[in-house]
Amino acid sequence: MNIDLAIKNGSDILKNKLIPNPQLDSEILMATTINSDRKYALLNSNNLLEKKDLNKFFNLVKQRSLGEPIAYLTNKKYFWNSEFYITNDTLIPRPDTELVVENILNLTKQKNKINILDIGIGSGCILVSILKERENFFGTGIDISKKCLKISKINADNLGVGTRLKLYKSDIDKFNLGKYDLIVSNPPYIKKLKLKYLEKDVVEFEPKLALNGGLDGLSVIRKVIKKSSQLIKKNGKFILEIGFDQKNKVINLLKKEGFYINSAQLDLAKNDRCIVSTKI
Numbered sequence: 001m002n003i004d005l006a007i008k009n010g011s012d013i014l015k016n017k018l019i020p021n022p023q024l025d026s027e028i029l030m031a032t033t034i035n036s037d038r039k040y041a042l043l044n045s046n047n048l049l050e051k052k053d054l055n056k057f058f059n060l061v062k063q064r065s066l067g068e069p070i071a072y073l074t075n076k077k078y079f080w081n082s083e084f085y086i087t088n089d090t091l092i093p094r095p096d097t098e099l100v101v102e103n104i105l106n107l108t109k110q111k112n113k114i115n116i117l118d119i120g121i122g123s124g125c126i127l128v129s130i131l132k133e134r135e136n137f138f139g140t141g142i143d144i145s146k147k148c149l150k151i152s153k154i155n156a157d158n159l160g161v162g163t164r165l166k167l168y169k170s171d172i173d174k175f176n177l178g179k180y181d182l183i184v185s186n187p188p189y190i191k192k193l194k195l196k197y198l199e200k201d202v203v204e205f206e207p208k209l210a211l212n213g214g215l216d217g218l219s220v221i222r223k224v225i226k227k228s229s230q231l232i233k234k235n236g237k238f239i240l241e242i243g244f245d246q247k248n249k250v251i252n253l254l255k256k257e258g259f260y261i262n263s264a265q266l267d268l269a270k271n272d273r274c275i276v277s278t279k280i
């Protein structure tokens with residue numbers, strides 16, 4: 001079977017399973033199968049596939065037809081201005097989280113050699129993107145998942161910032177190392193009982209550890225705010241990603257811990273998503 005026919009068959013299978021972009025997904029999975037990109041697959045569509053590649057391709061199509069996200073099947077996701085290595089141990093970087101990166105870059109235009117802490121670094125998409133943009137900044141990332149730390153290390157090295165990033169496996173409660181000019185976190189903030197109502201590809205495939213914010217959705221955010229107020233320098237900036245219905249509660253928590261609220265911002269879907277504050 002040639003590449004063209006395999007892509008068509010793959011697309012039909014995905015279409016029958018009501019997967020939203022069957023043709024595109026089939027092309028991407030073919031590119032992954034032959035370790036190449038879509039352009040190569042489409043320009044060489046008459047090439048015959050070996051049996052092992054056909055098997056690999058239709059296995060990927062099968063997984064996709066069961067709802068597994070493309071990012072986990074290709075182990076790639078584009079975020080800010082880099083491609084990140086992703087596995088199902090990390091959340092898939094969201095376009096909404098680019099708002100967090102944008103804020104940090106705006107806040108640090110005039111800064112030199114600052115130390116940034118990322119609490120729950122996951123794939124590293126936030127901190128690695130910042131370090132890539134700001135060549136004299138230093139990063140520290142913590143996570144309770146050892147696998148996430150490995151992935152963020154891979155991303156930091158691949159994107160050339162590995163020597164400026166320190167990683168620690170730690171719960172935020174137990175982390176007491178250093179004082180930071182800027183702290184960022186995208187903690188798990190979904191209410192435990194609401195997890196099952198998230199989109200199927202999220203709830204069935206993404207790590208609960210990165211999503212579950214306990215009964216009220218704020219149990220991790222609370223810890224992160226409390227600890228950040230000790231780890232941050234005076235006048236340091238704190239940038240937090242939050243759930244769409246958490247703005248007022250989070251602002252109160254921040255104020256209680258001595259933060260001044262600079263702004264609360266909306267994501268692409270016009271939901272409250274990011275709070276910028278300053279330690280006073």
Ligand code: GLN
Nearest residue numbers: 186187188189190210211
């Ligand atoms: N924004 C993610 C979602 O809606 C949740 C991320 C998080 O809990 N930090 O699936």
